[in-house]
Amino acid sequence: MWNTLRLLLPALIPSWRFFRTVEASPRVQWTLTTRDEHPTDWQEFRPRRNRRSVTEAITQLVWNPRWNETLFLVSCAERIEVTAEPHAVAEIQRRVLADLLRSGSEAHGQVFQFRLVFVDWKDGAQREQVAFLSKPHMVSAKVSS
Amino acid sequence: MRATEILLALVFLQQSAEHMALHRDERLLFLPRAALSTLLLAGIHPNLMICGLMLHALIVLHRFQGPYNGGSDKLGLLILFCLTMAHLAPPGVWRELALAYLAVQVVLSYFISGQIKIMNPDWRSGRALTDVFRFSAYPVSEDMRALANRTNLVWSASWGVMLFEVTFPLALLHPATLIAALGIAVMFHLANAVLFGLNRFVWIWIASYPSILWLQDRLIGTA
Numbered sequence: 001m002w003n004t005l006r007l008l009l010p011a012l013i014p015s016w017r018f019f020r021t022v023e024a025s026p027r028v029q030w031t032l033t034t035r036d037e038h039p040t041d042w043q044e045f046r047p048r049r050n051r052r053s054v055t056e057a058i059t060q061l062v063w064n065p066r067w068n069e070t071l072f073l074v075s076c077a078e079r080i081e082v083t084a085e086p087h088a089v090a091e092i093q094r095r096v097l098a099d100l101l102r103s104g105s106e107a108h109g110q111v112f113q114f115r116l117v118f119v120d121w122k123d124g125a126q127r128e129q130v131a132f133l134s135k136p137h138m139v140s141a142k143v144s145s
Numbered sequence: 146m147r148a149t150e151i152l153l154a155l156v157f158l159q160q161s162a163e164h165m166a167l168h169r170d171e172r173l174l175f176l177p178r179a180a181l182s183t184l185l186l187a188g189i190h191p192n193l194m195i196c197g198l199m200l201h202a203l204i205v206l207h208r209f210q211g212p213y214n215g216g217s218d219k220l221g222l223l224i225l226f227c228l229t230m231a232h233l234a235p236p237g238v239w240r241e242l243a244l245a246y247l248a249v250q251v252v253l254s255y256f257i258s259g260q261i262k263i264m265n266p267d268w269r270s271g272r273a274l275t276d277v278f279r280f281s282a283y284p285v286s287e288d289m290r291a292l293a294n295r296t297n298l299v300w301s302a303s304w305g306v307m308l309f310e311v312t313f314p315l316a317l318l319h320p321a322t323l324i325a326a327l328g329i330a331v332m333f334h335l336a337n338a339v340l341f342g343l344n345r346f347v348w349i350w351i352a353s354y355p356s357i358l359w360l361q362d363r364l365i366g367t368a
Contacts, residue, residue, distance in 0.1 A: 007206045011222035014250060016257040018216060021265065022276040052286040057339050060285075065163035067285065067342040072213050074282045079211075087210045098168065119280045126280060 024120035024129070026077035030096050032110040032139075039113055045096050046070050069095060077116045080132050089134060097139065107139045146231055146244060146359075147188075150195065152352035153224055154186040157198065159348060160214075160221075174208060177201055192232040199229045216254075217345035223250060224353055241363070248360035251353045252314050255330065259310025268307060271300035283341035309333065317361050327354050 028045040046066070060067065073095060076088035096114055100107050116132040161179040165172040178201050185194035202225055205213070212218030230243035267273040278284055279293035292299065309329060316326030334347040 004203060004207070007211055008203070008222070011212065011219040012226055014216075014219050014223065014254070016216075016250075016254045017261050018258045019273065019277065020261045021267070022273050022281060025281045027282070048285065048287050050287045057285075060342065061335070061338055061344050061347065062159060063163070064342055064344045065166045068163060068214055068345065069167060071215070071282070071342070072209070075211070075215060085210070091209075095168075121276060121280050 024118040027117045030114045111136045148355035154182040156348045156352050157182040195228045217349045220349045248356040255310045255313035259307050263307045271303045274299045274303045285342045323361050
């Protein structure tokens with residue numbers, strides 16, 4: 001009951017403070033290694049494309065599930081930064097892995113990890129700081145998609 | 146109230162379709178929402194459908210431990226809650242208060258958002274919006290990051306957004322100004338959708354507009 005109220009009240013009495021300040025912004029990066037390997041090859045999850053066509057921009061007004069999922073992972077990353085919320089960690093892991101397997105990646109039997117890199121701008125240059133590293137996870141043959 | 150129900154049902158159908166396209170477990174989670182929204186759209190026992198959607202929204206809230214899509218899901222929940230209260234309340238003042246609360250919150254969504262920006266020196270100088278384009282997670286493609294270098298354009302856009310948001314409540318003074326302000330608001334949400342991929346915000350905010358139009362007519366009318 002208390003948890004329901006905790007989740008519901010911010011919607012019923014909203015603060016409406018969109019973009020009050022622009023803080024460092026999270027990027028989700030992932031890696032697949034063998035059991036004894038130290039992870040070095042980090043890949044950004046769903047990196048932005050360089051360009052987007054007008055047709056895509058119009059279509060995505062009504063159909064944009066992947067981007068909305070990516071924004072959900074940004075919310076999860078921000079929750080992890082504040083409280084290291086296990087639910088948010090599990091959501092990122094599950095969704096990144098599902099995306100990897102859907103794209104045909106040979107992840108089975110490998111060790112998966114993700115990390116959160118927070119990006120901001122200081123003194124005319126972009127800064128990046130690793131704020132979270134997930135525990136190694138052995139990828140089994142079956143991952144919920 | 147019926148206009149809000151129809152628009153909310155359409156928004157929930159669009160959101161449910163997006164969820165069901167991605168993951169098997171979300172297909173099961175959002176199938177009831179799609180079904181209830183279809184029945185609501187058809188006008189079949191709207192009171193029961195709204196209450197069902199409200200209960201389902203609580204399940205979804207637990208599933209994601211908060212809103213899935215930030216402010217747009219929060220407004221969806223708020224609309225749903227106010228419609229539920231309006232259906233449960235006896236006809237008359239309580240029903241009107243539920244709808245008025247929704248309308249006031251939507252007006253505040255613009256006003257407070259503008260007020261906190263205009264009090265921030267980074268927003269007034271254009272720096273905040275520059276940072277949004279430069280390094281935030283929102284721009285949908287890399288070429289949009291180049292807008293961070295268009296300082297005059299970003300400064301003008303910052304002030305345009307802030308002035309529109311803080312003056313939005315004044316639009317309630319006349320139906321014509323309200324229609325004009327809502328038109329500008331739609332353009333603002335469309336721009337956010339094109340630049341930052343915030344497509345769900347467009348439709349859910351539009352779904353809330355009948356409540357503002359009703360409140361304006363109820364309180365001030367044609368003046």
